[in-house]
Amino acid sequence: MTSPPSPNEQRNHRVIGVIGGMGPEATVDLMRRVIAKTPARDDQDHVHLLVESNPKIPSRVAHLIAGTGRDPTSELVRIARNLETAGADALAMPCNTAHVYARSIREAVNIPLLDMVQLTVAKLAKLNVARVGLLASSAVHQVHLYRDALAANGMESVVPKQQAQVMELIVAVKRGDIGAAAQARLGSLTADFAGEVDLQLIACSELSVIAAGVSAPFLDSLEVLADEIVAFARALPTAAMR
Amino acid sequence: MTSPPSPNEQRNHRVIGVIGGMGPEATVDLMRRVIAKTPARDDQDHVHLLVESNPKIPSRVAHLIAGTGRDPTSELVRIARNLETAGADALAMPCNTAHVYARSIREAVNIPLLDMVQLTVAKLAKLNVARVGLLASSAVHQVHLYRDALAANGMESVVPKQQAQVMELIVAVKRGDIGAAAQARLGSLTADFAGEVDLQLIACSELSVIAAGVSAPFLDSLEVLADEIVAFARALPTAAMR
Numbered sequence: 001m002t003s004p005p006s007p008n009e010q011r012n013h014r015v016i017g018v019i020g021g022m023g024p025e026a027t028v029d030l031m032r033r034v035i036a037k038t039p040a041r042d043d044q045d046h047v048h049l050l051v052e053s054n055p056k057i058p059s060r061v062a063h064l065i066a067g068t069g070r071d072p073t074s075e076l077v078r079i080a081r082n083l084e085t086a087g088a089d090a091l092a093m094p095c096n097t098a099h100v101y102a103r104s105i106r107e108a109v110n111i112p113l114l115d116m117v118q119l120t121v122a123k124l125a126k127l128n129v130a131r132v133g134l135l136a137s138s139a140v141h142q143v144h145l146y147r148d149a150l151a152a153n154g155m156e157s158v159v160p161k162q163q164a165q166v167m168e169l170i171v172a173v174k175r176g177d178i179g180a181a182a183q184a185r186l187g188s189l190t191a192d193f194a195g196e197v198d199l200q201l202i203a204c205s206e207l208s209v210i211a212a213g214v215s216a217p218f219l220d221s222l223e224v225l226a227d228e229i230v231a232f233a234r235a236l237p238t239a240a241m242r
Numbered sequence: 243m244t245s246p247p248s249p250n251e252q253r254n255h256r257v258i259g260v261i262g263g264m265g266p267e268a269t270v271d272l273m274r275r276v277i278a279k280t281p282a283r284d285d286q287d288h289v290h291l292l293v294e295s296n297p298k299i300p301s302r303v304a305h306l307i308a309g310t311g312r313d314p315t316s317e318l319v320r321i322a323r324n325l326e327t328a329g330a331d332a333l334a335m336p337c338n339t340a341h342v343y344a345r346s347i348r349e350a351v352n353i354p355l356l357d358m359v360q361l362t363v364a365k366l367a368k369l370n371v372a373r374v375g376l377l378a379s380s381a382v383h384q385v386h387l388y389r390d391a392l393a394a395n396g397m398e399s400v401v402p403k404q405q406a407q408v409m410e411l412i413v414a415v416k417r418g419d420i421g422a423a424a425q426a427r428l429g430s431l432t433a434d435f436a437g438e439v440d441l442q443l444i445a446c447s448e449l450s451v452i453a454a455g456v457s458a459p460f461l462d463s464l465e466v467l468a469d470e471i472v473a474f475a476r477a478l479p480t481a482a483m484r
Contacts, residue, residue: 048263050294
């Protein structure tokens with residue numbers, strides 16, 4: 001029943017399907033970044049996105065850390081397949097923690113997943129840094145999502161001393177605290193890294209939403225994904241070729 | 243092939259399908275407003291949205307004013323049907339001008355369209371205003387989209403003296419000019435209404451994006467739509483009942 005857009009709607013742009021809502025602020029932030037990065041004189045120059053912003057996807061943290069929550073895999077796979085059917089040429093997922101389930105998503109569809117974790121690690125590897133301050137959910141730390149990928153590229157990851165406070169801040173953003181106070185709080189938490197790391201990595205899309213508060217040099221995984229979406233949609237050289 | 247979410251994903255929230263991308267900034271703005279209006283402690287409390295942000299939909303203005311552009315109806319209908327198939331319980335369209343084609347959309351699906359024009363006029367009718375300053379695209383003026391609906395409710399609509407400049411500003415937002423300068427420009431254009439109208443109506447979602455620049459009292463159609471989306475999704479009393 002679902003029909004993809006006719007080719008002449010595309011102006012040669014490829015369609016990106018976004019598995020979103022984890023959380024909703026981060027999905028909106030990604031869309032905003034994609035718009036800002038796209039050179040446009042009118043609507044038609046912008047990137048065509050299919051977005052399922054589904055905040056009801058079972059909590060990744062509850063599943064991975066508490067071990068009590070439902071496994072979100074089946075819902076992520078359902079959304080991925082629906083986006084493919086609706087005409088997406090590639091998928092993107094503005095939630096680092098959800099990339100724990102990336103393999104199941106990849107195996108369920110015939111289109112590529114623009115993998116935020118792989119793209120971010122590839123970008124870091126080019127920056128010649130040794131020690132990376134890892135701002136992420138406790139679930140990401142626990143399953144070594146970035147740690148192992150960084151280690152495979154010769155980089156060491158450092159977890160914030162006040163990880164519990166970082167996690168509280170992530171939950172606060174999901175609740176709607178995205179103003180100056182939350183931004184400043186992230187800034188003060190990241191100050192702990194001073195002298196200990198070469199670069200900070202924002203590896204949680206909730207923290208990307210309040211990244212304006214960070215004064216030390218950082219790479220933002222959501223920004224890396226936004227760059228890749230624009231490049232892929234416009235058929236420009238993507239990260240793998242840059 | 244498309245499967246709707248299982249009922250237990252919903253937490254009793256209804257799913258809203260958004261026919262978006264007209265322009266993309268306005269769609270993101272609507273999503274942001276929906277998030278801000280939803281009382282939430284965690285992701286799962288937020289509204290589930292299915293969004294096709296398709297900036298390649300043929301220009302409404304080119305079709306309605308220039309008479310040269312392609313008719314966007316078939317693409318709007320295709321998107322509406324896809325959103326219904328994917329599980330939407332209602333549709334919303336964050337573009338006032340596109341409501342010229344609302345009837346075709348309504349006839350193509352079995353779910354309601356939360357009609358931004360009807361909702362906005364109903365809201366105005368309760369505010370006991372006589373003269374409304376209509377900030378809208380020239381296409382909206384030309385087809386009397388708001389004018390006739392306002393007149394049917396005993397209200398007179400006033401078109402800005404500098405409508406050409408309003409239209410330029412709408413195009414500027416689609417190009418990405420959404421900062422302080424664009425906001426101030428909208429403020430100065432609306433100052434012309436002083437003493438001539440009881441209330442200004444922002445009836446173009448691009449202008450909603452820069453509404454912070456308007457100092458005179460106004461009602462924002464995009465805000466009315468966001469209110470309705472949250473109420474409908476949470477099964478609260480909707481505008482028709484309030």
